[in-house]
Amino acid sequence: MSEAALDTAPEKAPAPPKPVDVKKIQAILQANDGARLRTWLSICSRCGLCAESCFFYLAKNKDPKLSPVYKAKVSLGVMQRKKGKVSREFLENLVDVIWGQCTTCRRCAMYCPFGIDIATMIAVARAVCNSQGVGPARLLEVTENIRTTGNQMAMASEDFVETCEWMAEEYGETVRGLEIPVDKKGADYMYTVNPREPMYYPQDMGMAAQIFHVAGLNWTVPSVGWDSTNLAMFAGNKAVATMPVKAMYDKALELGAKAILITECGHAYRSAKYEGPYWVGAPGGLPPVPVIHSVELFRNLLRDGRIKTKHKFEHPVTYQDPCNVSRNGGLWDVGRELVNMLCGDFRDMSPNREHNHCCGGGGGYIPMGAPFKKRRMESGRVKAEQIKATGAKYVIVPCHNCFDQINDLNKEYELGVKVVSFKEIITELMVIPEQFQPMEEEEGAQAQAEAQQEVAEEARQEAGEVQGS
């Protein structure tokens, strides 16, 4: 404690810390004490090969305390050794390690000779902390939003539907007949989004609607279960993480949708396609309705000629593989096919594909907010250098967390790039067939520009209001 703090400390002793519910911790450890975890904990040979796979380690001058295995050892390793009998202080100190030094990107699992999945062990340690109400404050708040409202930003269903109507109206001025159908039965795709789209970037929804409409897609958005993100997963709260996934599955089944379509977001895809089925107990570990990511749909639409482009995007671009789209989603080649169909000058990062580095904003890091920002910028150095080395002027990023992180890195490291989503590039290059064109073409182009400006303006005002409140 600093002297100043001692001076102002109240005379009476501070309240004793809340005790730790050891039984609850033991129950979590027990539930996760499977064959894989036991094997991992017992056969790790302490070779240290995982260290060089971790961007936290690489970005901070190879600090040995940042090697993945060390982080697992001081967190879950200690919990196991002490059979769950740990103090609150211990758990609180761990926040810096298991949230502040790991984005659960799972790159280390590929660099371990035994294939030990350290991120999964960190996730168990997070669950233990969460069970005692310990974790980054912002993630705990967001988890509470999901528990009470079903989405991370506590947006009311009516507001969501209203935003869809508004976007249909705005973007209908450029693409004739455009609509955003809500709760339509029997659609091929039920489109789910990240709440920041309807809240702060409604143009994202407008652009998606344009693409779907021009491609003649039979699609819908659900009035509930539309948030496919899952920050409760990163907070370590399985019970709450299950809620939005279940709502989404249930709605898709109710509407008879043939597939759940995920917006350009990484962890939403991982949650819906890979983790969710196990939370809801779906047979075979498969979602009850097929889950498809926007990157894959866009690739299919372009490949099959349902979307045509006027010309290729001429600026030099690079592609960010979001961990949960590429390594944990299997879509690295699909993403590259799409980039190559859209862009004439693609410069890949190194390493890439499933071996990519996390941007530094994943695993709940971006929503953890200001207290973690400085570290996020430090550890992001690896990604910043990767981007710089490509010489690209645009970074295509099909993930909201990567998007924010790379935007921040852009400022911090003066990369001089523009961060864009696939939606932005596609809507810019897309040929709008005659039947979808507004009556006068010039008006159309003007209307498009006006619509985008108007929407951005209103969103900014609304964001100001929301954040101010």
Place this chain on the structure above:
Amino acid sequence: MDKLYEFLSGPGLWIAFIVFGLGLIIRLTVLLSISREKDKPFWDHRDAGWALRSVFHWLVPWASASLRNQPFFAAVIFIFHVCWIGVPLFLQAHNMLFEEAFGWSLPVLSEGLAEILTLVVIGCGVFFIVRRLARAEVRILTSAWDWFLLLLALSPFVTGWLAFRQYGPYDLMLNLHILLSEILLVIIPFSKLAHVLLFFFSRTAIGFEFGARRGARVW
């Protein structure tokens, strides 16, 4: 000394082999039975091709990105493991005992080659010791138990070589050689050295998880 030798090379050896074999079998059986309930992803996404590729790329020296990061270490690991298993199996002296006990034996290494390979194992061990001390990220992880296991794993080779060369008291070296080997066999199933068998299962699991589920190459 003779009595000790009789015990160590008779019942002692049997006990060690039985604990080693049964220990590994029981450990694996327990793990597989727990996995039915608690490791559903392992069973849900089985795929022989991905399992084999996941194992194979880590059996060969530079077939994984990770081992290419430390190419010299990769080579040492490979040579060490091949010799650690191969030398005792194909050693002439051991095969004479096999012949005596079971009436069969394996092809054998020449004495000279066996000695060179034994020294290679010891040399690799020295490299592991130096690496463990020199690299900060490895040193910070290393416990007394890790040192013990490393030295134990090398000890049969050191004592075997000393006995072969008849450096020091031969009987003592021979008995030490057998005793340490037996302790090693007994400890393997219950320590990180169980990777002699569990390596294949943990690599299979990660092959299913990344490869069969997502098409990601874990090497």
